[in-house]
Amino acid sequence: MSDSELGSIASTVTSSEGTGLEKAITGASEAAGAAYSVASIEKFKRHKDNPTQIPVGTPLALDATAAALEFGPSLKAAGDAVSDDTASGDAASDAAVAKGKLEEKL
Numbered sequence: 001m002s003d004s005e006l007g008s009i010a011s012t013v014t015s016s017e018g019t020g021l022e023k024a025i026t027g028a029s030e031a032a033g034a035a036y037s038v039a040s041i042e043k044f045k046r047h048k049d050n051p052t053q054i055p056v057g058t059p060l061a062l063d064a065t066a067a068a069l070e071f072g073p074s075l076k077a078a079g080d081a082v083s084d085d086t087a088s089g090d091a092a093s094d095a096a097v098a099k100g101k102l103e104e105k106l
Helices: 003-014 019-051 057-084 091-105
Strands: none
Touching: 019 057
């Protein structure tokens, strides 16, 4: 990765709404998720080379952890948009309001 690619990734992460702490947690979570993805690929290779040493569950667990870390903050934002205090009791209008709020956040 070049410096410009890393810079664009960092600017995308920090351009989201929220406080400084939320941005820091989101950035750290995405960086940790990327690191877990790399570790998972490396463990899959080790498992392929020597299946008796590295059980296949290890890289699968790393993959699941990476997915949770990378997509967790965006799922939280979606949940915040859906569970806002705008519930009217009408399911159709509540869904439309939630969809609009989610699109605003994305």
